Amino acid sequence: MPELPEVEVTRRSFAHAIENATVQEVRLGKPLRWQLGCAPESLVGRRVLSVGRRGKYLLIGMDHGVVLVHLGMSGSLRFAPALPAAGVHDHFDLVTSLGTLRLHDPRRFGAVVYVDSLDDPVGLKLLGRLGPEPLSETFDVAQFQGHLKRHQSAIKSVLLAGEAVVGVGNIYASEALFMAGIRPTVRAARLSRPRAARLHEAIVNVLGQAVALGGSTLRDFSSASGQAGYFQLQTMVYGRAGLPCHVCASPVRLIKQGQRSTFYCATCQKP
């Protein structure tokens, strides 16, 4: 499932190639999570300026307006000069003078949304509450500590909420908490400043490493250029319920927090 590293790797794999392309046609498949928000044919003739990213959203900036793409949990993008006819799970084609960008998303949790400006109501609704980018200088330790101090729910849930920091999904939340030696059930506000700082560092490390390795998480991720077989990140706890901890050999525990699976080592991660 695409988390921030996969989204970033996807972005890098086609951002340069699609630059300055002119939109020739837009094809829609089955409905995605949200409606496109404009008539598809109204995009024809526009020029792609750049492809950015905010959290897990890709931002395809045009000479007028921005197309936001979210991969949900099963989405992937391809960009190629020519693609085969769309299959049942291909729900969005942006045909341009330089190639076709295609969203493939079996579970349709993904989305493609057009906004005139990111400051539009829709843009603000989707991006306005997102926290700092973990791999930029905006991810400040003191600010992170301050945010945690203001929230009483479990640290794992606070990380997933995306306001303390964006892009930490279910897998990396468990992994970062393991790296920091923090039990996922600890209330965020109860973390000491040094422990919060350690968590900050762990988030930067785990996400930075995953991006450097080319987008790592489980299963069949491939970039928009179709390059597959990326390094599979070896998780320390995620998906390892009952198996021995790589550090201390205690069995990894599985609990549910807010309907989501959380994995941790009760010995290495202190309450």
Add this chain to the structure above:
DNA sequence: AGATGTCCCTGGAAGC
């Protein structure tokens, strides 16, 4: 306002 629960969707795995 903050915390918590619910729902969207489908393929694959597990259970009967």
Add this chain to the structure above:
DNA sequence: TGCTTCCAGGGACATC
């Protein structure tokens, strides 16, 4: 073997 059930996940939205 063939059916049903469960599970995964991000995040908007509803409810307390």
